[in-house]
Amino acid sequence: MNFLTRSLKPLLTSARDLTPIVVVVAVFQLLVLRQPIPDLAGLLGGLLMVLAGLALFTKGLELGLFPIGEALAHALARRGSLGLLLVFAFTLGFGTTVAEPALIAIADEAAKVAAQGGLIADAPEARQDYALGLRYTVALSVGVAIVLGVIRILKGWPVQWLIIGGYLGVVLMTAVAPPEIVGIAYDSGGVTTSTITVPLVTALGVGLASSIAGRSPLVDGFGLIAFASLTPMIFVMAYGALR
Amino acid sequence: MTGWLDAFWQIVRSTVTDVVPIAVVLFGFQYLVLRRPIPQLPRVVLGFVLVVLGLVFFLEGLEQALFPLGRLMAESLTSPGFLGLAEPSADWRNYFWIYLFGAALGFATTIAEPALIAVALKASQVSGGAISPWGLRIAVAVGAASGIALGCFRIVTGAPLPWFIVAGYLVLLVQTAFAPRAIIALAYDSGGVTTSTVTVPLVAALGLGLASNVPGRSPVLDGFGMVALTALFPIMTVLAYAQLGAWLGRRRRTH
Secondary structure, rough: OHHHHHHHHHHHHHHHHHHHHHHHHHHHHHHHOOOOOHHHHHHHHHHHHHHHHHHHHHHHHHHHHHHHHHHHHHHHHOOHHEEEEEEEHHHHHHHHHHHHHHHHHHHEEEEEEEEOOOOOOOOOOHHHHHHHHHHHHHHHHHHHHHHHHOOOHOOOOHHHHHHHHHHHHHHHHHOOOHHHHHHHHHHHHHHHOOHHHHHHHHHHHHHHHOOOOOHHHHHHHHHHHHHHOOOHHHHHHHHHHHO | HHHHHHHHHHHHHHHHHHHHHHHHHHHHHHHHHHHOOOHHHHHHHHHHHHHHHHHEEEEEEEHHHHHHHHHHHHHHHOOOHHHOOOOOOHHHHHHHHHHHHHHHHHHHHHHHOHHHHHHHHHHHHHHHOOOOHHHHHHHHHHHHHHHHHHHHHHHHHOHHHHHHHHHHHHHHHHHHHHOHHHHHHHHHHHHHHHHHOOOOHHHHHHHHHHHHHHOOHHHHHHOOOOHHHHHHHHHHHHHHHHHHHHHHHHHHHHH
């Protein structure tokens, strides 16, 4: 029984995530549009797949990634070797972002739009290259953000410096970037701070802040994430300007 | 049948590539730097297998459900037949229903978000009860609702996204300077809470669908930006709510 409830829990959680969407769409379809939904069976099947996928994904994170990721983050934060810590910070930010589901989805969609708009060739390879380039750019920017954030915690710089600096970077890049990339760039900032990245990066920030006297885990753990949603905007706009 | 299997295999392969970097980082540091075996290795490996399988199902489900759903809603709520227009129109006043739908979607998905409930309880503790958990949840949900509604409005009018974002950040800067210090971290966190893994694809599809249905708009130039606004607005409404709470508290004490 215990095993059953434990394995059903992620399924219930993802069902709870989907319920409001289903309710809002159903209300609008039935009361406002008053039309039957085309291909209802296909949609429901897809929703079930999203449900099962999210449940498996979160269960897998709980079993595998989070325990060793958090233990590693704490161990390296306390070890005192700056070089190793920075390499770990960068690769952690990069690796978690590449696997972020919402980013995969957005990048694929952006590639389709770019292909339809004639920005890239409308072939599967070109779309894949574009989507992958976008995701690696975002991952690179999150890695850099985490490295800067870690240095900030070590040096004790105020968090506002990084945020305001990042903000100025966004404004400057917006002025030079091609207009087609701006929307995607801004959106990718919101996407990165999601399912995998936040818990692991927060573990790194909190581990680091609590091992140095005079740093507050609450404030410093948060600083990493806030900055990691600014750098993707800058880097993706640079990617758009350079390619 | 083999075509379906081929497609499935293709997704599995690309998903494995997505998970390889983080696996290399974690295993590499564990074995080469810490030089310690991983506790409960079979469990961890099972975890990685589940992550890959979960991603495969999730991405396939997105393709079949969330993306079509977002596009469908954008299309039906902007169709001239539904709006009672003779021909497609670019006048933003005709698109009342899509703003309402966006707002309802933002409000509903956020108010039910489990991560937000945890944040709200923490905020209530930090502020010594000045911020009620329900007040904060409503503040974030109103923020997400206005973010999506404004995002829809922006796409319909074709106004440049940077104006909205830059202005939003300026407002945030001013608010941050005056807000009670204890709430700032939580306020910024609540922006991330609204952009959950399910909401992002749906909102993105809604924006792209809207941009391809409203005359004169192009998905490339106007379709994106909804996610950014949805992440930005809750920070503002939470800071405003905290400010209001602090102000009311001060007024109560002086009277």
